[in-house]
Amino acid sequence: MSNSETTTPVRREGLDFIREIVLRDTDAGRYAGRVATRFPPEPNGYLHIGHAKSIALNFGIAEDFGGVCHLRFDDTNPETEDMEYVESIMRDVRWLGYDWGDNLFFASDYYDQIYEFAEQLIMEGKAYVDSLDEEGIRQYRGTVTTPGRPGPYRDRTVEENLDLFRRMRAGEFPDGAHVLRAKGDLAAPNMKMRDPLLYRIRHMDHYRTGDKWCIYPMYDFAHPVSDAIEHITHSVCTLEFENNRAIYDWTLDNLYEEPRPHQYEFARLNLDYTIMSKRKLLQLVEEEYVAGWDDPRMPTIAGLRRRGYTPEAIRLFCQRIGVDKTNSRVQIEVLENAIRDDLNARAPRVMAVLRPLKVTLTNFPADKVEWLDASYWPRDIDKTGSRQVPLTREIYIERSDFDVNPPADFTRLSPGGEVRLRNAYFIRCDEVVTDPTSGDVLELRCTYDPHSMGKPSTAGRRRSTAIQWVSAAHALPAEVRLYSRLFTVANPDEVEEGKTFKDYLNPQSVEVVSDALVEPSLAAANAGERFQFLRHGYFIVDEDTQPGRLVFNRIVELPDSYSGKRGGDDPAPKAEPARQAAAPEPVESIGSLSEGRERARQADAELAARYTRYQEDLGLAAEQADILTGSRDLADFFETALGVGGSARTVANLITNDVQRELKDKSVAELPFTATYLGELAQIIDAGTINSNAAKTVYAEMAAGGGSPKAIVTKLGLDQSVDASELEAIIAGVLAGMPDKVGEYRGGKTSLLGMFTGQVMRATGNKADPKQVQQILKRQLEA
RNA sequence: UGGGGGAUAGUUUAAUCGGCAGAACACCUGACUCUGGAUCAGGCAGUUGGGGUUCGAAUCCCUGUCCCCCAGCCA
Numbered sequence: 001m002s003n004s005e006t007t008t009p010v011r012r013e014g015l016d017f018i019r020e021i022v023l024r025d026t027d028a029g030r031y032a033g034r035v036a037t038r039f040p041p042e043p044n045g046y047l048h049i050g051h052a053k054s055i056a057l058n059f060g061i062a063e064d065f066g067g068v069c070h071l072r073f074d075d076t077n078p079e080t081e082d083m084e085y086v087e088s089i090m091r092d093v094r095w096l097g098y099d100w101g102d103n104l105f106f107a108s109d110y111y112d113q114i115y116e117f118a119e120q121l122i123m124e125g126k127a128y129v130d131s132l133d134e135e136g137i138r139q140y141r142g143t144v145t146t147p148g149r150p151g152p153y154r155d156r157t158v159e160e161n162l163d164l165f166r167r168m169r170a171g172e173f174p175d176g177a178h179v180l181r182a183k184g185d186l187a188a189p190n191m192k193m194r195d196p197l198l199y200r201i202r203h204m205d206h207y208r209t210g211d212k213w214c215i216y217p218m219y220d221f222a223h224p225v226s227d228a229i230e231h232i233t234h235s236v237c238t239l240e241f242e243n244n245r246a247i248y249d250w251t252l253d254n255l256y257e258e259p260r261p262h263q264y265e266f267a268r269l270n271l272d273y274t275i276m277s278k279r280k281l282l283q284l285v286e287e288e289y290v291a292g293w294d295d296p297r298m299p300t301i302a303g304l305r306r307r308g309y310t311p312e313a314i315r316l317f318c319q320r321i322g323v324d325k326t327n328s329r330v331q332i333e334v335l336e337n338a339i340r341d342d343l344n345a346r347a348p349r350v351m352a353v354l355r356p357l358k359v360t361l362t363n364f365p366a367d368k369v370e371w372l373d374a375s376y377w378p379r380d381i382d383k384t385g386s387r388q389v390p391l392t393r394e395i396y397i398e399r400s401d402f403d404v405n406p407p408a409d410f411t412r413l414s415p416g417g418e419v420r421l422r423n424a425y426f427i428r429c430d431e432v433v434t435d436p437t438s439g440d441v442l443e444l445r446c447t448y449d450p451h452s453m454g455k456p457s458t459a460g461r462r463r464s465t466a467i468q469w470v471s472a473a474h475a476l477p478a479e480v481r482l483y484s485r486l487f488t489v490a491n492p493d494e495v496e497e498g499k500t501f502k503d504y505l506n507p508q509s510v511e512v513v514s515d516a517l518v519e520p521s522l523a524a525a526n527a528g529e530r531f532q533f534l535r536h537g538y539f540i541v542d543e544d545t546q547p548g549r550l551v552f553n554r555i556v557e558l559p560d561s562y563s564g565k566r567g568g569d570d571p572a573p574k575a576e577p578a579r580q581a582a583a584p585e586p587v588e589s590i591g592s593l594s595e596g597r598e599r600a601r602q603a604d605a606e607l608a609a610r611y612t613r614y615q616e617d618l619g620l621a622a623e624q625a626d627i628l629t630g631s632r633d634l635a636d637f638f639e640t641a642l643g644v645g646g647s648a649r650t651v652a653n654l655i656t657n658d659v660q661r662e663l664k665d666k667s668v669a670e671l672p673f674t675a676t677y678l679g680e681l682a683q684i685i686d687a688g689t690i691n692s693n694a695a696k697t698v699y700a701e702m703a704a705g706g707g708s709p710k711a712i713v714t715k716l717g718l719d720q721s722v723d724a725s726e727l728e729a730i731i732a733g734v735l736a737g738m739p740d741k742v743g744e745y746r747g748g749k750t751s752l753l754g755m756f757t758g759q760v761m762r763a764t765g766n767k768a769d770p771k772q773v774q775q776i777l778k779r780q781l782e783a
Numbered sequence: 784u785g786g787g788g789g790a791u792a793g794u795u796u797a798a799u800c801g802g803c804a805g806a807a808c809a810c811c812u813g814a815c816u817c818u819g820g821a822u823c824a825g826g827c828a829g830u831u832g833g834g835g836u837u838c839g840a841a842u843c844c845c846u847g848u849c850c851c852c853c854a855g856c857c858a
Contacts, residue, residue: 014797014806042858077857134856143854145784179856189786191853200856219858243787243853265788267851272794278858320807322796324789327851331794334808344821380821411819420817454817466817535818562819594846623835623845657836657844692837693801700800741803751803754839758802770838 016323018264022061022234031233031259035067038105038232039093040074040223043085043207045278046293046300047092049314049335050269056318057266058236059098070230071100075108076222078206088293092301097311107217107226108208114217114225115169117255118180118198122161126254127198128154129164130181137179140186141194147187148194154183168201171214175201182221182250192243193250196220220244224251227261235261238268239325269321270329273485274299275492280501289505290486296553297486297509307483308530308540308555310346313339329491336556343530343538343555348376351389351422351468352518352533352552354480356396358443358472361427363450364393369471374423387521391424394472396517398535401467402444404432411465413444422466422534426452468534475517478550480539482511522550530555597630610635618648627656633668637675644679651682658699672705681709694718694766722768727760730768731776734759745781753777 015023026033037058041047047055062069071093075081093100107114121127130153132140142148156164168178180199188194198221203214217225224247227235235248245263252260270276281300284290293300296307304314317338321330351374371388397413406414413419418428431445486509492501522531527543537557544551601608607629614625628638634655642651659678662671681702685695690713701712713719722730734756735742745752753774760773 015799016796020799040858044858074858080857137856138854141854143784144786146854147785148854176856191786194854197856202856216856218856223858239788240852241858244858246787267789320795322807324796326789326796328795331808334795337808340820349818349820378818378821379816409819422817424817464817465819468818532818532820535820537820558818558820560819621835627845653836653844660844693839696837696843697800744803749803754802756802757838761802762800772838774838 016057016266017325018057018234018236018266018323019061019064021264022065025233026065034231034233035062035065036070036231036233037061037067037236038070038072038227038230039100040072040107040226040237041089042074042077042080043082043089044077044080045085045282046088046302048276048278048281048298048300049271049274049304049317050276050299052096052301052314053269053318053321053323054236054238055093055096055098056315057323061234061236067233068103069098069100070103070105070232072105072226072230073107074219074223074226075106075206075208076217076219078202078204078216081207083207088302092305095305095311096301096314103230105226105230106208107222108206110222110226110229111209111213111217113229114222115215117225118165118217118221119162121182121198121254122165122180123158124254125158125183127161127180127182128156129161129168129178130154130195131164131178133176137197141191142186144191150186154195165199168199168215169213171203173201175203177201180215182247184247184250190243190246192220193246196247220247221251224248224261224263225255228252228256232261233259235263237263237265239265239327240268241265265325266323267325267327270327270491271299271335272329272332272490273487273492274332275487275501277493283502287502289502296481296483299486306542306553308538308553309339310342310530313342316342332485339538339556340558343532345381345383347530347532347538348385349378349532349534350376350387350519350522351470352478352480352516352522352536352539353396353398353468353470353475354513354516354533354536355399356470356515356517357399357402357441359395359397359427359469360443360445361393361395361448362430362445363447364391366393368392369473372423389423389519389521390471390474391421392471392473395421395469396472396475397421397444397467397469399441401465402429402441404441411463412467418449419464420452420466421448421469424453424469425449426464465535468536470517470519474520476520476523476550478516478518478522478552479544480513480516480552480554481542482513482554484509484511516552518550518552525550532558594626594630597626600630604632607632607635614648614652618652620648620652624652624656627660628652631668634663637668637671637678640675641679641682644676644683646679646682646686650686651679654678654682654699658696658703662703673702673707677702677708684709684713689713690718691766691769693761693770697766717765718767720767722764724772727764727768727772728776728780730763731760731773731780734763735777735780742781753781756781 022035025031026035039055039058041051059069061067071090073086118127130137130151132151132153136151140148140151164178165180167173178201179197181195181197184193184195186194197218199215199217201214202216205211206213242265248263268276275281276299281298285293290298294302294306296303317335320334320338370391372391373386374389375386377383377385401412401419403410403412403414413429415429415432418426420426425448427446427448429444429446432441433443433445434440435442485506487504488506489504492504495501495503525541527541527545530538530540532538535558538555539552540555542551542553601611611625611629614620614628615622629635638651638655642648681695681698684690685692690698697716698709698712698718702709706712741752756777757770757773760777761768761770
């Protein structure tokens with residue numbers, strides 16, 4: 001697959017936004033072209049499919065850009081972390097096919113360094129020891145709507161802070177007595193910046209550092225520092241850390257210099273019919289709703305592995321779901337389809353009968369065994385290899401492949417009907433033996449057609465499915481575990497009042513078939529081998545397999561368009577009436593006025609007067625007048641620009657549409673151009689010196705600090721007109737270069753006109769008049 | 784209610800100075816088939832609502848709506 005690809009980044013559309021950032025940075029020579037990412041799990045649980053997305057992203061970026069990806073354990077909380085988890089995580093990452101080389105790190109290895117940084121911040125007056133208890137800290141922190149306020153310990157001297165902090169480390173205080181906090185802003189709208197905690201006291205052995213420490217750094221402090229220590233360039237994490245980026249930047253701005261690591265966030269994976277919370281998964285394990293972290297129903301990597309998923313399929317899945325910042329839920333089918341796509345070409349086909357129905361071939365000699373050659377692969381898979389399967393007088397077929405009273409489109413066996421035995425003969429059902437009391441079908445008595453081997457089903461013989469079967473005398477008994485979704489609802493995190501996610505567990509998530517029969521070639525199958533049981537799905541030999549006792553897990557079913565068509569287990573036709581309810585909704589936009597600007601006018605009679613005047617005297621729309629009179633600065637700017645001589649409409653358009661963009665992060669006073677320049681621009685637009693397209697170019701230059709619009713026009717030669725005959729020629733040339741597109745246009749795809757216009761405009765250096773261009777374009781195209 | 788982030792077919796996503804709304808999965812049709820699988824061909828279907836700027840808006844401006852995150856001494 002990707003092995004043959006080069007490690008050179010490919011410039012192409014569809015790069016996810018993080019790779020785009022990395023590409024931009026490498027192009028700009030930031031970090032001297034170096035790329036270093038990291039996957040930073042906390043060893044407090046097993047990895048799941050959501051982590052696979054992150055792993056694939058981080059290691060994938062490193063691969064694509066010829067960089068490295070570190071595996072770093074973010075182990076700063078001694079309460080929950082354990083070596084068992086470290087080992088499972090390493091096993092899973094490796095199994096997924098990623099290699100961290102020598103770059104295995106632990107945040108706990110940096111404790112000394114992190115501590116030194118903490119002292120540095122204290123000495124610089126940027127951190128302090130707070131002795132408030134938890135409740136006190138909460139009180140002083142305020143809420144999302146009310147600002148926090150400084151607590152009584154915030155102004156301790158550097159000496160006092162340092163002394164206290166050192167004594168914290170020395171173990172002089174009990175848990176919770178003090179914490180180290182960054183001196184942020186207690187009134188910050190971002191709650192995370194209200195003096196975030198950097199260190200807490202925890203008298204507890206750590207699984208790696210033992211009893212060396214009794215104070216432990218918080219994530220918000222340890223993480224950026226760890227990144228910086230490892231010279232990470234791009235620190236990628238999930239969306240819920242967006243607010244934490246402020247602390248990340250605060251920390252590194254105080255401790256390091258650019259180029260230092262920067263954090264970027266993407267949306268974590270949500271998969272339908274499963275959960276991704278480590279806490280909840282742990283609950284399922286501890287409360288024994290599942291058999292363990294590697295229960296085949298679990299979305300953990302270990303569970304998927306045991307289920308029979310391949311690393312390739314999981315990587316394919318990660319590739320298909322993409323990376324973005326949109327909160328989304330991925331359909332489970334995407335995962336299932338990935339494993340089917342992978343296994344279709346990899347899993348040999350064999351025959352297994354899950355719910356056996358005995359069939360006696362009455363014209364087949366009782367003591368005869370006919371060994372038939374059966375290919376492991378269907379003809380569309382480019383592989384060879386076969387095994388021998390024995391046919392005898394007594395065989396078993398799938399109960400569901402026989403129907404006493406079949407529907408018209410049934411292509412399997414029914415009384416008096418025929419069916420093909422896969423890799424063998426056609427048989428006809430002559431007699432159905434039923435239980436006289438229950439009416440259950442006990443056995444079928446059939447005759448086989450000895451001349452039908454290898455013959456197509458044409459010649460009057462209606463098309464039948466080729467059904468799987470096993471010889472009664474040779475079949476191997478097997479236990480087959482049929483897994484399906486763990487939860488009954490798509491989103492188990494969304495619970496009804498009074499319920500928990502556990503109330504939505506699917507009681508039928510596993511069905512154990514203990515008396516299945518498989519063909520004898522499977523006798524030597526080893527744990528971990530995968531097969532397709534013809535017409536059933538993909539299966540893996542489970543590690544519970546014992547000599548003489550095969551155990552299979554169903555990885556995924558084969559799609560079945562037949563049962564789908566007949567409305568199998570998921571009927572629910574799309575409700576149509578909803579359409580009506582969700583209909584019109586007469587939202588009349590009155591262009592409601594922004595509160596801020598409204599307030600400004602209420603507080604300033606002059607602004608209010610201008611608001612009226614702009615509409616009545618200048619003829620501006622209420623919406624424009626509103627924007628222009630949001631502040632004195634802007635209104636004055638408008639009037640100064642207007643004084644140059646352009647029309648009110650043009651000046652207003654320029655300000656309300658273009659200047660607004662600059663005003664998002666600048667004040668009027670900080671604008672890189674003067675009102676007079678803007679007025680000049682309006683003037684030359686009104687005068688027809690430049691077209692609207694060119695006007696955008698000129699404005700962009702001005703916004704970049706380019707100076708006078710007239711000078712820009714001259715510099716770029718935008719005032720030179722293109723004469724008609726010249727334009728005709730240019731247009732003819734453009735059209736001649738795109739005969740296909742011209743054909744499409746003439747075939748009715750008139751939406752291409754915009755594309756042609758753009759091409760011509762570019763060819764003329766934006767000097768042509770687009771209206772004229774389109775006029776000529778249409779004439780030439782319709783000629 | 785403060786701050787941060789997000790919204791393109793049913794789903795996940797693409798569209799690099801404003802210029803062809805493209806793909807995958809799902810679904811539907813047909814072809815083919817010793818798997819009601821696979822494959823192939825075709826089809827359905829979309830820019831969060833309203834207004835503005837422009838020859839031209841998913842993209843720029845204004846204004847609504849909806850969703851997610853933040854008040855752990857977890858990460």
